[in-house]
Amino acid sequence: MLLTKKSSSAGGHASRVHSTFVHNLQRGLSSALPTMDRRAFLRRSGMGVGVGLAASQLVLVKKAKAAEGKSIDGTGKIEVKRTICTHCSVGCATDAIVENGVWVRQEPVFDSPINLGAHCAKGAALREHGHGEYRLRYPMKLVNGKYERISWDVALNEITAKMNELREASGPDSVYFVGSSKHNNEQAYLLRKFVSFWGTNNCDHQARICHSTTVAGVANTWGYGAMTNSYNDMRNSKVALYIGSNAAEAHPVSLLHMLHAKENGCKMIVVDPRF
Numbered sequence: 001m002l003l004t005k006k007s008s009s010a011g012g013h014a015s016r017v018h019s020t021f022v023h024n025l026q027r028g029l030s031s032a033l034p035t036m037d038r039r040a041f042l043r044r045s046g047m048g049v050g051v052g053l054a055a056s057q058l059v060l061v062k063k064a065k066a067a068e069g070k071s072i073d074g075t076g077k078i079e080v081k082r083t084i085c086t087h088c089s090v091g092c093a094t095d096a097i098v099e100n101g102v103w104v105r106q107e108p109v110f111d112s113p114i115n116l117g118a119h120c121a122k123g124a125a126l127r128e129h130g131h132g133e134y135r136l137r138y139p140m141k142l143v144n145g146k147y148e149r150i151s152w153d154v155a156l157n158e159i160t161a162k163m164n165e166l167r168e169a170s171g172p173d174s175v176y177f178v179g180s181s182k183h184n185n186e187q188a189y190l191l192r193k194f195v196s197f198w199g200t201n202n203c204d205h206q207a208r209i210c211h212s213t214t215v216a217g218v219a220n221t222w223g224y225g226a227m228t229n230s231y232n233d234m235r236n237s238k239v240a241l242y243i244g245s246n247a248a249e250a251h252p253v254s255l256l257h258m259l260h261a262k263e264n265g266c267k268m269i270v271v272d273p274r275f
Contacts, residue, residue: 072099072100072102072104076099076100077099077100078097078098078099079097079098079099080095080096080097080098081095081096081098081103082094082095082096082109083095083096085119085122085123085126086126086182087120087122087123087126088122088181090114090115090253090254091114092108092109092112092114092115092118092119092120092123092253093108093109093112093114093115094106094107094108094109094119094123094126095107095108095109096127103127103130103131105127106126106127108123108124113231114231114253115253115256116253116256116257118252118253118256119253120251120252120253123253138150138151138152139151139152139154139155141154141155141158163175167198167199172198172199172200173200173202175198175200175202176202176203176204177191177194177195177198177200177202177203177204178203178204178205178206178209179191179192179203179204179205179206180205180206181205181206181207191203231254231257234254234257234258234261235257235258235260235261235264236261236264237258237261237266238265238266238267239266239267239268239269240258240261240266240267240268240269241269241271242268242269242270242271242272243271243272244271244272244273245270245272246270246272246274
């Protein structure tokens with residue numbers, strides 16, 4: 001995608017140069033990359049058939065249920081609860097649409113200076129993680145290649161027996177415990193306390209795994225092993241260097257701010273072993 005700043009001088013020299021540049025770029029890309037129109041793509045891939053089957057046979061969304069005697073058909077009391085997505089530390093704002101006490105849908109907040117009316121895939125599924133009809137609500141066990149539902153007591157007893165078996169055979173250090181970014185302070189405290197009672201120090205946080213290289217690199221570069229810039233800094237950058245990262249895939253919210261930077265003339269350089 002080529003994103004350029006619109007010229008304020010209609011019909012001027014800058015507009016002609018810009019049009020010529022875009023035309024040449026499009027012509028070059030069309031000759032270098034294979035192209036296919038939408039109709040041919042659907043015909044060759046069979047997507048039209050697949051979409052038709054999916055629409056006719058799969059029910060992916062079910063209505064949530066309100067309290068007894070109340071409905072969620074759009075006629076009940078509608079409230080908008082503004083909240084913050086809890087999936088990461090970016091802090092995207094979300095409007096939860098609540099009808100008769102039921103969270104029925106969500107919308108990204110367009111006037112949020114952080115996510116600018118957008119969400120990543122995790123943020124877009126925020127409601128589904130807590131209120132989705134297909135969220136797993138009971139233990140499942142893989143038996144002969146198929147998952148079967150088991151009771152909570154059976155799950156707890158089997159996991160406890162397996163852990164004790166490992167401990168008796170190889171000692172308490174044979175088990176490694178990993179905390180979660182989704183834990184609050186109390187949950188993290190209880191996990192660490194349980195690990196201590198288990199008799200090991202093999203307990204760590206998942207960020208020590210996924211962010212260990214980031215911490216080391218940033219600390220050696222700027223002297224501080226965490227985020228050193230705000231989104232405002234990104235939007236006012238002159239040059240942005242991405243190493244082994246595709247922001248459109250991994251950080252689509254931050255990419256919005258970089259696209260604003262591109263409009264202001266920022267040069268984006270990508271260093272990635274993948275083509």
